[in-house]
Amino acid sequence: TYLQYTQTQKALEQKKQEEEKHQAEQERNRKNTPPEVQEVLNKGNEFLDKIHRSNDAIPGEEISAKISRMELIVEKIFERAQKHPEIIPDLKKLMNYYLPMTVKLLDAYEEMDQQPVQGENIQASKKEIEDTLDTLNQAFEKLLDSVFQDTAWDVSSDISVLHTLLAQEGLTDDDFAKMKKN
Structure with a gap:
């Protein structure tokens, strides 16, 4: 019972610290926001x-x-x-x-x-x-x-560039399949 009590106390303390951290973060965001x-x-x-x-x-x-x-x-x-x-x-x-x-x-x-x-x-x-x-x-x-x-446009653009670079380096599946046939 005592072990459960101490575990509960630790959990409550941890939750309290997390809430304080969250509140401090929100306050920082408010101060940095125009x-x-x-x-x-x-x-x-x-x-x-x-x-x-x-x-x-x-x-x-x-x-x-x-x-x-x-x-x-x-x-x-x-x-x-x-x-x-x-x-x-x-x-x-x-x-x-x-x-x-x-x-x-x-x-x-x-x-x-x-x-x-x-x-x-x-x-x-x-x-x-x-x-x-x-x-x-x-x-x-x-x-x-x-x-x-x-963000979606940026991601799409990044993915397109990544695919192009991988293909140029011969690291895509299509390129591996071509290499196996040769």
Whole structure:
């Protein structure tokens, strides 16, 4: 029992150190981030918090899964923006229209869901919002993919150069097959 206790204490201490290290890293990132970029990231985090609170307040597995997916995608977009501030201008519509509208829809859903009587209009509106969440998730996934476009181009270019160099050196499978035939 004592051994388990000491192991648990060590694990707790290690977890605490990791959290402190993570917080220190985030603080360093904040200090190194230009103010205009940090402003966008802070606003994005506010939207994420609102989405998360809505997810907590709205019961239901299916809609919760959709909202959780949205949280993850949007979080990844902002993580990318923090590492690559040059994409911030590409997030203008996300920040000024899509996220505010998303929060507004989630607030409306939450309000309708709390009504004791779920009439035809409320049910139809809730269904429409649920369907719109699917559309928003697809759009946010495309946006996330687009913020990685430059990296994808760089990778593709690097791979092309690598294939060319390997072929020139006679180190690709096709070249080995040709050498065996000779």
